[in-house]
Amino acid sequence: MPRTPIVGGNWKCNPAKLADAKALVDAWKEKPFDKEKVEVVIAPTALHLGSVKSSLEAIGMKVASQNVGKNDMGAFTGEWTAGHLQDMEIGYTLIGHSERRSKYGESDEDTAAKVEKCQAAGLKVLFCIGELLEERESGKTDEVNKRQLAAVIPKVTNWDLMVIAYEPVWAIGTGKVATPDQAEETQAAIRNYIKEAVSAEVADKVRIQYGGSVTPENCKELMAKPNIDGFLVGGASLKPTFMDIVAACQ
Ligand code: PEP
Numbered sequence: 001m002p003r004t005p006i007v008g009g010n011w012k013c014n015p016a017k018l019a020d021a022k023a024l025v026d027a028w029k030e031k032p033f034d035k036e037k038v039e040v041v042i043a044p045t046a047l048h049l050g051s052v053k054s055s056l057e058a059i060g061m062k063v064a065s066q067n068v069g070k071n072d073m074g075a076f077t078g079e080w081t082a083g084h085l086q087d088m089e090i091g092y093t094l095i096g097h098s099e100r101r102s103k104y105g106e107s108d109e110d111t112a113a114k115v116e117k118c119q120a121a122g123l124k125v126l127f128c129i130g131e132l133l134e135e136r137e138s139g140k141t142d143e144v145n146k147r148q149l150a151a152v153i154p155k156v157t158n159w160d161l162m163v164i165a166y167e168p169v170w171a172i173g174t175g176k177v178a179t180p181d182q183a184e185e186t187q188a189a190i191r192n193y194i195k196e197a198v199s200a201e202v203a204d205k206v207r208i209q210y211g212g213s214v215t216p217e218n219c220k221e222l223m224a225k226p227n228i229d230g231f232l233v234g235g236a237s238l239k240p241t242f243m244d245i246v247a248a249c250q
Contacts, residue, residue, distance in 0.1 A: 003207050005223070005230040005249040006163055008126050009042040009237030010066065010094065010211075021048045024238065025055045031243035035060040037250035038230070041092050041126070042237070046080075049090065064092035064126065067100060070113035082114075082121035093118060096128040096148065098169045108151035115162075116155040124161045126209070126232060127152060129190075133170035141168075142189045149193060159202045163209060165232040166190060171212025173234055177222075183210045184225035191227055216244035223248055 015021055021044060033040065042056050043049075043064040053063050069079035085093055094100075095118070096111040111127070118125050129148040131141045145166065156162055166187050171178050178186075187208045195203035210222055211232030222228050230249050236242055 003205065003229045004037070004039055006039040006041065006207050006209060007230045007246050007249050008064065008094075008165065008209060008211075008232040009040070009242060010097070010232060010234050011042070011044045011048075011238060012066070012099070012234060013045060014238055018048055018051055021052050022055065024240065025052055025059070027240035028061075028243050029059050030240075031247070033060065033243065033246045034250050038246055040246055043092075043094055043126075050088065053090070062092060063090050064094060065090055066094050066097065068093040068095065068114055068118065068123070070110055070117060072117070082117040082123045085123055086121050092124045092126060094126045094128060094165075098128060098130060098167060098172055102169070108148060111148070112151045112155050115152040119155060119157055119161060122158075122161065124163070126163050126165050128165045128167050128211070128232070130167040130169050130172075130212075136168065136170065141186055142193070145186065145190055146193050149190070150197065153194075153197050156198075159198070159206055163207045164190060165209040165211050167211035167232060173213070175213050177213040177215075177218050178210065180221045180225050180228075183222055184227055187225070187227035214245060216241045216248070219245045219248045 040061040041064045042061050043066045044052055056063055065085050069081050073081050095114045100106040129145050131144040135144050168178050191203050207229040209230045209232045210228050214231045214233045215236050
Protein backbone atom coordinates (compact mmCIF):
# COMPACT_ATOMS: atom_id res chain seq x y z
CA MET A 1 0.00 0.00 0.00
CA PRO A 2 1.51 3.39 -0.89
CA ARG A 3 2.01 5.53 2.21
CA THR A 4 1.69 9.32 1.94
CA PRO A 5 4.97 10.82 3.16
CA ILE A 6 4.74 13.01 6.26
CA VAL A 7 7.23 15.71 7.26
CA GLY A 8 7.13 17.20 10.73
CA GLY A 9 8.83 20.38 11.87
CA ASN A 10 9.64 20.41 15.58
CA TRP A 11 10.49 23.98 16.50
CA LYS A 12 11.30 22.95 20.10
CA CYS A 13 11.70 26.09 22.29
CA ASN A 14 12.34 28.36 19.26
CA PRO A 15 12.29 30.96 17.77
CA ALA A 16 12.82 33.84 20.20
CA LYS A 17 9.94 36.00 19.01
CA LEU A 18 6.54 35.53 17.44
CA ALA A 19 7.64 37.92 14.68
CA ASP A 20 10.44 35.47 13.77
CA ALA A 21 7.95 32.60 13.57
CA LYS A 22 5.70 34.65 11.31
CA ALA A 23 8.62 35.67 9.09
CA LEU A 24 9.57 32.00 8.68
CA VAL A 25 6.06 31.05 7.59
CA ASP A 26 6.08 33.99 5.17
CA ALA A 27 9.31 32.69 3.65
CA TRP A 28 7.78 29.20 3.28
CA LYS A 29 4.87 30.69 1.32
CA GLU A 30 7.29 31.36 -1.52
CA LYS A 31 7.77 27.62 -2.07
CA PRO A 32 4.35 25.96 -2.26
CA PHE A 33 4.09 22.17 -2.00
CA ASP A 34 1.54 19.59 -3.14
CA LYS A 35 -0.47 18.62 -0.09
CA GLU A 36 -1.92 15.64 -1.95
CA LYS A 37 1.60 14.21 -2.15
CA VAL A 38 3.08 15.07 1.25
CA GLU A 39 1.57 15.90 4.63
CA VAL A 40 3.37 18.63 6.59
CA VAL A 41 2.83 19.10 10.32
CA ILE A 42 4.51 21.90 12.29
CA ALA A 43 4.95 21.94 16.07
CA PRO A 44 5.62 25.51 17.29
CA THR A 45 6.04 26.38 20.96
CA ALA A 46 2.77 26.14 22.85
CA LEU A 47 2.66 29.94 23.14
CA HIS A 48 3.22 30.62 19.43
CA LEU A 49 0.97 27.82 18.22
CA GLY A 50 -2.34 29.71 18.33
CA SER A 51 -0.84 32.75 16.61
CA VAL A 52 0.76 30.97 13.65
CA LYS A 53 -1.83 28.22 13.18
CA SER A 54 -3.94 30.03 10.60
CA SER A 55 -0.93 31.14 8.50
CA LEU A 56 0.45 27.59 8.51
CA GLU A 57 -2.94 26.20 7.53
CA ALA A 58 -3.25 28.81 4.77
CA ILE A 59 -0.18 27.26 3.09
CA GLY A 60 -1.54 23.72 3.49
CA MET A 61 0.30 22.72 6.65
CA LYS A 62 -1.15 21.16 9.79
CA VAL A 63 -0.20 21.98 13.36
CA ALA A 64 0.93 19.90 16.31
CA SER A 65 1.57 20.40 19.97
CA GLN A 66 5.03 19.30 21.17
CA ASN A 67 3.50 17.58 24.20
CA VAL A 68 0.23 16.62 25.85
CA GLY A 69 -0.75 15.77 29.40
CA LYS A 70 -1.32 12.20 30.56
CA ASN A 71 -4.30 13.14 32.72
CA ASP A 72 -7.76 14.50 32.14
CA MET A 73 -8.51 18.13 32.98
CA GLY A 74 -8.25 19.16 36.59
CA ALA A 75 -5.64 20.24 39.10
CA PHE A 76 -2.56 19.76 36.86
CA THR A 77 -0.82 23.14 36.69
CA GLY A 78 1.12 23.70 33.49
CA GLU A 79 -0.56 20.87 31.60
CA TRP A 80 -3.14 20.58 28.80
CA THR A 81 -5.17 17.63 27.67
CA ALA A 82 -5.73 15.83 24.37
CA GLY A 83 -9.28 17.21 24.60
CA HIS A 84 -7.95 20.77 24.83
CA LEU A 85 -5.92 20.20 21.66
CA GLN A 86 -9.01 18.87 19.87
CA ASP A 87 -11.02 21.84 21.11
CA MET A 88 -8.40 24.23 19.69
CA GLU A 89 -8.44 22.29 16.40
CA ILE A 90 -4.83 21.16 16.79
CA GLY A 91 -4.94 17.75 15.15
CA TYR A 92 -1.56 16.33 16.13
CA THR A 93 0.78 16.06 19.08
CA LEU A 94 4.29 14.73 19.55
CA ILE A 95 4.67 12.14 22.29
CA GLY A 96 7.88 10.65 23.63
CA HIS A 97 10.41 13.02 22.09
CA SER A 98 13.84 12.11 23.44
CA GLU A 99 14.14 15.57 25.06
CA ARG A 100 10.93 14.89 27.01
CA ARG A 101 12.24 11.47 27.97
CA SER A 102 15.74 12.57 28.99
CA LYS A 103 15.18 16.11 30.34
CA TYR A 104 11.73 15.77 31.88
CA GLY A 105 11.81 12.14 33.01
CA GLU A 106 9.04 10.94 30.71
CA SER A 107 8.82 7.15 31.07
CA ASP A 108 7.43 4.49 28.74
CA GLU A 109 4.42 4.34 31.07
CA ASP A 110 3.89 8.10 30.70
CA THR A 111 3.99 7.84 26.91
CA ALA A 112 1.48 4.99 27.06
CA ALA A 113 -0.90 7.03 29.23
CA LYS A 114 -0.60 9.96 26.82
CA VAL A 115 -1.23 7.79 23.76
CA GLU A 116 -4.29 6.33 25.48
CA LYS A 117 -5.72 9.83 26.05
CA CYS A 118 -5.03 10.81 22.43
CA GLN A 119 -6.74 7.68 21.14
CA ALA A 120 -9.79 8.44 23.25
CA ALA A 121 -9.86 12.03 21.96
CA GLY A 122 -9.25 11.05 18.32
CA LEU A 123 -5.99 13.03 18.25
CA LYS A 124 -3.16 12.10 15.89
CA VAL A 125 0.25 11.33 17.40
CA LEU A 126 3.81 11.52 16.13
CA PHE A 127 5.24 8.91 18.49
CA CYS A 128 9.00 9.26 18.93
CA ILE A 129 11.29 6.34 19.69
CA GLY A 130 15.01 5.76 19.40
CA GLU A 131 18.18 4.55 21.04
CA LEU A 132 21.04 6.30 22.83
CA LEU A 133 24.55 6.10 21.39
CA GLU A 134 25.68 3.53 23.96
CA GLU A 135 22.62 1.42 23.20
CA ARG A 136 23.46 1.41 19.47
CA GLU A 137 27.08 0.64 20.22
CA SER A 138 26.12 -2.31 22.39
CA GLY A 139 23.74 -3.71 19.76
CA LYS A 140 20.56 -2.83 21.64
CA THR A 141 18.91 -0.57 19.05
CA ASP A 142 16.06 -2.91 18.08
CA GLU A 143 15.50 -3.96 21.69
CA VAL A 144 15.08 -0.32 22.79
CA ASN A 145 12.71 0.52 19.93
CA LYS A 146 10.63 -2.58 20.67
CA ARG A 147 10.45 -1.71 24.37
CA GLN A 148 9.30 1.84 23.65
CA LEU A 149 6.70 0.59 21.17
CA ALA A 150 5.56 -2.32 23.34
CA ALA A 151 4.53 0.16 26.03
CA VAL A 152 2.04 1.91 23.76
CA ILE A 153 0.80 -0.84 21.44
CA PRO A 154 -1.83 -2.13 23.91
CA LYS A 155 -3.30 1.39 24.09
CA VAL A 156 -3.78 1.77 20.34
CA THR A 157 -7.13 0.86 18.91
CA ASN A 158 -6.95 3.17 15.88
CA TRP A 159 -3.63 2.99 14.05
CA ASP A 160 -4.77 5.63 11.56
CA LEU A 161 -4.04 8.10 14.36
CA MET A 162 -0.45 6.94 14.82
CA VAL A 163 2.77 7.91 13.04
CA ILE A 164 6.09 6.60 14.34
CA ALA A 165 9.15 8.84 14.35
CA TYR A 166 12.37 6.85 14.62
CA GLU A 167 14.90 9.30 16.07
CA PRO A 168 18.23 7.89 17.16
CA VAL A 169 19.11 10.09 20.14
CA TRP A 170 22.75 10.39 19.05
CA ALA A 171 21.58 11.99 15.79
CA ILE A 172 19.25 14.61 17.28
CA GLY A 173 20.70 18.10 17.07
CA THR A 174 24.23 16.73 16.69
CA GLY A 175 24.79 17.00 12.94
CA LYS A 176 25.51 13.22 12.95
CA VAL A 177 22.79 11.85 10.69
CA ALA A 178 22.19 8.10 10.52
CA THR A 179 23.34 6.68 7.21
CA PRO A 180 20.50 5.77 4.85
CA ASP A 181 21.38 2.09 5.38
CA GLN A 182 21.38 2.43 9.19
CA ALA A 183 18.02 4.21 9.17
CA GLU A 184 16.50 1.76 6.68
CA GLU A 185 17.71 -1.31 8.58
CA THR A 186 16.29 -0.02 11.86
CA GLN A 187 13.02 1.17 10.36
CA ALA A 188 12.52 -2.16 8.58
CA ALA A 189 13.00 -3.84 11.98
CA ILE A 190 10.43 -1.48 13.53
CA ARG A 191 7.91 -2.32 10.79
CA ASN A 192 8.61 -6.00 11.23
CA TYR A 193 8.02 -5.74 14.96
CA ILE A 194 4.67 -4.02 14.33
CA LYS A 195 3.79 -6.87 11.98
CA GLU A 196 4.51 -9.39 14.73
CA ALA A 197 2.96 -7.44 17.59
CA VAL A 198 -0.06 -5.93 15.80
CA SER A 199 -0.74 -7.13 12.24
CA ALA A 200 0.64 -7.20 8.71
CA GLU A 201 -2.04 -4.73 7.65
CA VAL A 202 -1.03 -2.15 10.27
CA ALA A 203 2.69 -2.68 9.57
CA ASP A 204 2.02 -2.02 5.91
CA LYS A 205 0.10 1.21 6.43
CA VAL A 206 1.78 2.86 9.42
CA ARG A 207 4.11 5.69 8.45
CA ILE A 208 7.60 5.72 9.95
CA GLN A 209 9.51 8.99 9.86
CA TYR A 210 13.25 9.32 10.33
CA GLY A 211 14.47 12.13 12.57
CA GLY A 212 17.97 13.27 13.53
CA SER A 213 20.01 15.99 11.79
CA VAL A 214 17.97 15.85 8.57
CA THR A 215 18.91 18.62 6.12
CA PRO A 216 18.04 19.56 2.54
CA GLU A 217 21.39 18.01 1.60
CA ASN A 218 20.96 14.56 3.17
CA CYS A 219 17.20 14.02 2.88
CA LYS A 220 16.95 12.73 -0.69
CA GLU A 221 19.15 9.68 -0.11
CA LEU A 222 17.26 8.84 3.09
CA MET A 223 13.89 9.29 1.39
CA ALA A 224 14.87 6.82 -1.33
CA LYS A 225 14.71 4.01 1.24
CA PRO A 226 11.48 1.96 1.23
CA ASN A 227 10.84 2.09 4.98
CA ILE A 228 11.39 5.84 5.37
CA ASP A 229 8.06 7.64 4.96
CA GLY A 230 9.21 11.19 5.68
CA PHE A 231 11.03 13.07 8.41
CA LEU A 232 10.73 14.71 11.78
CA VAL A 233 12.98 17.74 11.50
CA GLY A 234 14.28 19.92 14.33
CA GLY A 235 16.93 22.56 13.57
CA ALA A 236 16.40 22.54 9.81
CA SER A 237 12.68 23.26 10.27
CA LEU A 238 13.58 26.75 11.53
CA LYS A 239 14.92 27.78 8.13
CA PRO A 240 13.33 28.81 4.84
CA THR A 241 15.11 25.81 3.23
CA PHE A 242 12.86 23.44 5.23
CA MET A 243 10.68 23.61 2.12
CA ASP A 244 13.45 21.83 0.17
CA ILE A 245 13.03 18.88 2.56
CA VAL A 246 9.28 18.96 1.98
CA ALA A 247 9.85 19.10 -1.79
CA ALA A 248 12.14 16.06 -1.63
CA CYS A 249 9.26 14.03 -0.15
CA GLN A 250 6.61 14.75 -2.75
C1 PEP B 1 14.08 16.61 16.65
O1 PEP B 1 14.08 17.51 17.47
O2 PEP B 1 13.14 15.80 16.63
C2 PEP B 1 15.19 16.52 15.70
C3 PEP B 1 15.24 15.51 14.89
O3 PEP B 1 16.11 17.54 15.75
P1 PEP B 1 17.28 17.81 14.64
O4 PEP B 1 16.63 17.70 13.28
O5 PEP B 1 17.76 19.17 14.95
O6 PEP B 1 18.31 16.75 14.83
